[in-house]
Amino acid sequence: xxxxxGFHATMTxxxxxxxxxxxxxxxxxxxxxxxxxxxxxxxxxADPDVVHVTEGWTSAGAHSEFFxxxxxxALVAALxxxxxxxxxxxxEVPVGGKARF
Numbered sequence: 001x002x003x004x005x006g007f008h009a010t011m012t013x014x015x016x017x018x019x020x021x022x023x024x025x026x027x028x029x030x031x032x033x034x035x036x037x038x039x040x041x042x043x044x045x046a047d048p049d050v051v052h053v054t055e056g057w058t059s060a061g062a063h064s065e066f067f068x069x070x071x072x073x074a075l076v077a078a079l080x081x082x083x084x085x086x087x088x089x090x091x092e093v094p095v096g097g098k099a100r101f
Contacts, residue, residue, distance in 0.1 A: 001038060003037045003056035006064055008071035008092040011051045017082045018049035024078055029071035039092040049084075056094035 013021045022041055023024055029035040038056030057063040 001037050001058060004058060006038065006054070006056035006091075006093045008054075008090050009030075009087050011053070011079070011087040012047075012081050012084045013049040013051060013082045015049060018043060018051055021051050021079060021082050024082075025051070025074060028075055029069070030055070030066060033066055035059070035066065040099055046101050054092065054094060058071045066101040 011021060028039065029059045031039055035058040036055065037058060038054060040052075040054045042052045042054075044050035044052070055063075057066075083087060
């Protein structure tokens with residue numbers, strides 16, 4: 001499956017709320033979505049309230065369509081009160097690698 005759209009996001013949780021942000025992201029409705037090919041969640045080793053997400057989708061359209069759904073909007077709404085400020089996004093298209101958990 002080709003990944004043609006993706007991004008890397010960095011979110012800073014309110015103090016002490018990083019675990020809650022991670023828990024929500026690891027239960028994200030995009031994980032079982034067939035057009036979501038990559039969804040990795042990580043955290044800063046130096047600051048446990050800094051959370052990183054890397055996503056890869058089959059297309060920008062598939063991501064946009066998914067993001068407009070009720071489950072995606074509910075996730076965004078649940079994350080907002082846990083975050084300190086705006087998230088930072090950068091364009092990124094995953095091309096390969098490895099993740100073992």
